[in-house]
Amino acid sequence: MNRLKTSLAFKLLVLVIAVIFFTWLFLTYQTYGNWEFALKLRGKKWLAFVLVGIATSFATITFQTITHNHFLTPSILGFDSLYILIQTVLFFFMGHQLGGLLSNKLALFSVNVLLMVALSTGLFFFLLEKGRQNLYLLLMVGMILGTFFSSFSTFLQVLLDPNEYDKLQGKLFASFGNVDVSLLKITSILIVLVVLFLLRKAPELDVLHLGKEKALNLGVDVSRLQLQLLMAVSLLIALSTALVGPVTFLGFIVANLTYQYMGTFRHTSLFVAGSLLGILLLVVGQFFVEQVFHWNTTMSVVIEFIGGVYFVGKILHERKAELG
Amino acid sequence: MKKWTLMLILLVLAISSLFIGVQSIEIRNIFQLDETQKLVLWSTRIPRTICLIIAGATSSVCGLIMQHLTQNKFVSPTTAGTMDSARLGILVAMVFFPNNSMLVRSGVAFLFAFLGTMLFIQLIQRLPQKNQVMVPLIGLMFGNIIGSVVTFFAYQLQLVQNMSSWLQGNFATISRGGYELIYLTVPLLILAYFYAYHFTIAGMGRDMATGIGLNYQWIQLFGLGIVSLASSVILVTIGGLPFLGVIIPNIISLYYGDQMKQTLWLTAGAGSCFLIVCDIISRLVVQPYEVPVSLVVGVIGSIIFIALLLKGAKK
Numbered sequence: 001m002n003r004l005k006t007s008l009a010f011k012l013l014v015l016v017i018a019v020i021f022f023t024w025l026f027l028t029y030q031t032y033g034n035w036e037f038a039l040k041l042r043g044k045k046w047l048a049f050v051l052v053g054i055a056t057s058f059a060t061i062t063f064q065t066i067t068h069n070h071f072l073t074p075s076i077l078g079f080d081s082l083y084i085l086i087q088t089v090l091f092f093f094m095g096h097q098l099g100g101l102l103s104n105k106l107a108l109f110s111v112n113v114l115l116m117v118a119l120s121t122g123l124f125f126f127l128l129e130k131g132r133q134n135l136y137l138l139l140m141v142g143m144i145l146g147t148f149f150s151s152f153s154t155f156l157q158v159l160l161d162p163n164e165y166d167k168l169q170g171k172l173f174a175s176f177g178n179v180d181v182s183l184l185k186i187t188s189i190l191i192v193l194v195v196l197f198l199l200r201k202a203p204e205l206d207v208l209h210l211g212k213e214k215a216l217n218l219g220v221d222v223s224r225l226q227l228q229l230l231m232a233v234s235l236l237i238a239l240s241t242a243l244v245g246p247v248t249f250l251g252f253i254v255a256n257l258t259y260q261y262m263g264t265f266r267h268t269s270l271f272v273a274g275s276l277l278g279i280l281l282l283v284v285g286q287f288f289v290e291q292v293f294h295w296n297t298t299m300s301v302v303i304e305f306i307g308g309v310y311f312v313g314k315i316l317h318e319r320k321a322e323l324g
Numbered sequence: 325m326k327k328w329t330l331m332l333i334l335l336v337l338a339i340s341s342l343f344i345g346v347q348s349i350e351i352r353n354i355f356q357l358d359e360t361q362k363l364v365l366w367s368t369r370i371p372r373t374i375c376l377i378i379a380g381a382t383s384s385v386c387g388l389i390m391q392h393l394t395q396n397k398f399v400s401p402t403t404a405g406t407m408d409s410a411r412l413g414i415l416v417a418m419v420f421f422p423n424n425s426m427l428v429r430s431g432v433a434f435l436f437a438f439l440g441t442m443l444f445i446q447l448i449q450r451l452p453q454k455n456q457v458m459v460p461l462i463g464l465m466f467g468n469i470i471g472s473v474v475t476f477f478a479y480q481l482q483l484v485q486n487m488s489s490w491l492q493g494n495f496a497t498i499s500r501g502g503y504e505l506i507y508l509t510v511p512l513l514i515l516a517y518f519y520a521y522h523f524t525i526a527g528m529g530r531d532m533a534t535g536i537g538l539n540y541q542w543i544q545l546f547g548l549g550i551v552s553l554a555s556s557v558i559l560v561t562i563g564g565l566p567f568l569g570v571i572i573p574n575i576i577s578l579y580y581g582d583q584m585k586q587t588l589w590l591t592a593g594a595g596s597c598f599l600i601v602c603d604i605i606s607r608l609v610v611q612p613y614e615v616p617v618s619l620v621v622g623v624i625g626s627i628i629f630i631a632l633l634l635k636g637a638k639k
Contacts, residue, residue, distance in 0.1 A: 016375075136457040140398075143464055144626050147566065158615045167440055235531030301475050308469035311464055319451055319458070 001064065011262060013049050015276040020284045029291055046283065052247070053278030054238045057189050057258065058198050059236040059276050060251030061270050062229050065209050067128060069135060071315070075235045075253040076139065076144030077127060078245030081153070083238055086115050088153040092160060107243060109183060116238040121230045187239050194232050194239075195271075201229065202267040207252065209265050247300050249307020254278045256314065327578075330593045334377070337600040341373045344607055367500040375498050375506055376603050377596040378495030379558050379565065382509040385516055385588060386551045387569025388576075392443065392527035392584060393547045397577075397636060398460040400569030401437075401555040405463055407564055408470040409440025410556045411487070415474055418483060426505050426560055433556035440470060441548050456636065458572075493563035493618030495603055506561045509554045513592065516550055520584040523547060526580065564618055565599070567625035572598060574632050 027042050060073045069123060074080075123145075127138060198205075204225055207215045215222050240247075258274040282299070289295050289302060342365070357365065387400035401407050413436030417429045444466055448459050463506070478487040516523075522543045525533045533540045558565070572595045573587075580587050602620040609615060 062496065134457065136455055136461050137633060140457050140461045140464075141630055143461070144567075144630050146631070147622060148626035148630070151566075151619050151626065155615060155619040155623060158619065159610050295476075295480060298479070301472050301479065305472040306467060308465050308472065312465050312469070315458070315462060315465075316447075316451065 002263075003036065008262065008264060008266075012269070012273060015095070015273060015280065019276055019280050019283070022280060022287065026283050026287045029287070043165045044184070045286070047188070048244055049282040049286070050279050051088045051184075051188055051191055052244055052250075052253075053280075053282055054195060055236040055240040056247070057254045057274030057278040058195055058271055059240075060255040061258065061267065061274050062198060062205065063233050063251075064255055065205050065267070066226055066229055066233075068209075068211070070256060071135065071139060071252075071311075072142075073255070074120070074124075074233055075246065075248045075251055077124075077142030078144075078149055079123075079234070079237055080241050080248065081146045081149035082120055082123070083112070083116050084246070085149040085153040086119065086155050087112050090115070092156045098225040106183075106186065109186070113238045113242070117168040117231055120237075121227070124230050124234075160198065183242065187243055189238055191236065194235050198229075198232055199268065199271060201225070202210040202271065205229075205267040206265065208268075234241045245300070247303055248279070249311065250303055253303070253307050253310055254281060256310070327590065327593075330590060330597070334593050334597050334600075337597055337604075338373050338377060341376065341604060342369050344604060346538055368498070369533050371500050371503050372495050372498045372603075373600075375495060375503050375562065376600050378506050378509060379562055380568065380596035380599030381592035382513060382554045382558055382595075383565050383568040383599075384572035384591050386554050388573040388584065388588065388591050389516060389523055389547045389551050390569070391573055392523045392582075393544055394448070394459065395527055395529060396456060398457065398570055398633070399463060400567070400573075401551060401572060402467070402564070402566050402568075403460040403463045404441055405444045405466040405470055405553050406437050406441045406552060407559060408467040408474065408558045410434070410552070411564075412436050412470055412474050413556065414441070414560065415477060415483065415487060419477075419481060428557050430505060430508075430560045430601050433560060434553050437552035437556050438548060441552055445544070445548070448579045454618065457633065479545055492616040493565045493621065494616040495562065496614055496616075498562070503561055505557055508557050512554050514549050517585075517588050519543070520544065524582065524584040527584075563616075566618060566622045567629050568595060568599065568621060570627055571628045571632060574636075575628075602607035 023046060027039060064070055064072060065073055084153060127142060163204050204215075204220055206226065208220050208222070210218075212222055215225075254274055254277050258270055258277055261271050261277070262269055264270065285299050285302060289299050345364070345368075365489065390399045390401065390404060390406075391397055410433040413433035414429055416436065417432040421428055421432075444463055445531060447466065448462060453460070478484075488604070522538060525536055525538050526540060526543050526547070530540050533543070573591050576587050576591045576594055580590060599617070599621070603617045606617045606620045607614045
């Protein structure tokens with residue numbers, strides 16, 4: 001037991017050192033003497049990476065424990081696009097009348113997040129209920145739903161007045177490049193709160209990992225816990241999407257790498273390691289994309305590519321193993 | 325009998341499609357049009373309606389052929405990476421032959437579509453046992469991967485705007501002189517009809533087909549060739565039309581079975597009807613402007629697709 005703990009601690013230490021090293025590299029590489037300016041610009045980005053890394057890994061790991069499945073992530077089931085749809089619908093139907101209220105970023109943001117949590121929790125329940133027997137069906141329905149949501153939001157966006165459309169675009173597609181500073185503060189506070197909540201629930205998640213029946217026998221109020229967790233997950237995804245826009249495969253990559261790397265099922269360690277890995281992946285990715293290869297590409301395209309290959313590979317592998 | 329009802333519906337829809345638009349053309353004045361009206365009718369309305377009929381028919385027949393060849397109800401050019409591979413081909417054509425004609429563009433797109441779809445078929449044949457839903461799931465992912473490659477290079481070469489116009493199916497830009505390439509798919513449809521019997525047998529499985537004496541390898545290559553060529557032509561002239569190839573063949577086979585010689589024209593006709601309805605919606609919803617038809621197809625199509633999936637899974 002003790003040896004296990006030390007090895008876990010060692011693995012975490014390696015991650016921490018890697019994160020610190022790459023953060024240093026990311027912040028200081030080729031600043032051309034304009035130290036303060038570069039730091040300010042990159043520091044903002046770095047903070048966004050940290051928040052997204054933490055939110056994504058907490059959300060995905062929790063979600064995968066609830067669903068007992070390492071393929072499912074909220075993003076793959078189409079929840080990023082749901083978020084964008086909600087935002088578009090709100091803007092579309094209330095943009096005129098409630099112009100005053102909704103031009104207030106904070107108000108729009110809160111209404112949006114609340115709606116997202118309510119709707120997506122409902123949808124999670126529906127999908128998980130329907131897709132209990134057939135994983136591939138569930139994934140497929142989720143992905144098609146994603147297409148539906150995004151077609152529908154694009155549809156509404158085309159109908160919008162061009163001026164309004166510009167306003168909406170500015171709100172929807174924040175990317176790692178231009179993070180909305182005014183939302184950074186409130187987002188980080190909320191993410192920290194949810195993360196603390198999930199850390200407190202980590203022991204119960206460990207029990208839930210054993211299976212629903214066992215958890216029930218061990219005295220966990222499973223359905224209540226599930227509901228709370230799903231709400232936390234929706235909140236995290238909504239916050240991270242609001243901050244940088246959808247990154248479909250990040251959660252999938254990070255969670256699966258974390259299981260492999262850590263080789264444990266203690267959620268406290270998984271959460272910490274996952275967050276570190278997520279941050280590391282984003283910082284290293286951005287560093288290479290920007291500084292080494294000088295690509296103009298946003299990093300989400302690169303993540304999409306790697307994630308897609310990893311996902312297909314894992315399905316094929318799993319399938320082979322299943323059939324011996 | 326059913327065939328005639330369908331043709332009648334198609335005729336009614338096609339005619340109403342001709343008379344919807346900003347420039348009002350009244351059906352009762354059809355024999356006494358002024359010059360502008362004549363111009364509009366001949367240079368945009370009629371090409372557009374022809375395009376709709378052909379594109380709807382071709383997309384759904386392509387789906388039908390692919391479903392037989394892969395023995396999977398949920399495979400179509402959009403769920404097997406064909407469309408995304410064709411898009412990659414267009415990108416390559418734009419980079420290496422910048423002053424290309426539509427024909428060159430379609431040719432390169434066809435080559436990529438064919439190779440990409442072959443790759444996908446090889447991929448799924450490596451699976452020990454095929455799950456009905458897993459095959460299109462992997463296909464969609466495969467398409468996503470290729471799509472991200474396309475986005476990546478489009479970004480690098482600053483062709484994003486140019487590329488995204490190939491993403492969206494749109495009939496607004498169809499006019500005389502720019503769409504004639506689509507006629508290329510008509511002989512392909514006829515060819516598909518003559519080989520419908522072979523495709524039906526291929527749909528019963530490789531062993532069965534080989535046992536009867538069919539050259540399975542050849543018919544597979546042939547079918548994929550037709551599908552890739554037709555899809556590339558549609559993509560170059562119009563753009564992407566998501567899920568059309570899945571939903572129409574499924575609905576038809578639900579009622580009329582899997583004997584392709586009998587269902588081919590029904591599938592084609594139903595596809596045209598569906599696309600015309602979507603196009604009319606896309607023109608009416610924001611008059612005098614219009615939304616790209618692929619969005620309407622995407623919204624309606626994905627709802628029907630999910631319904632089909634849930635229904636298919638119950639069986």
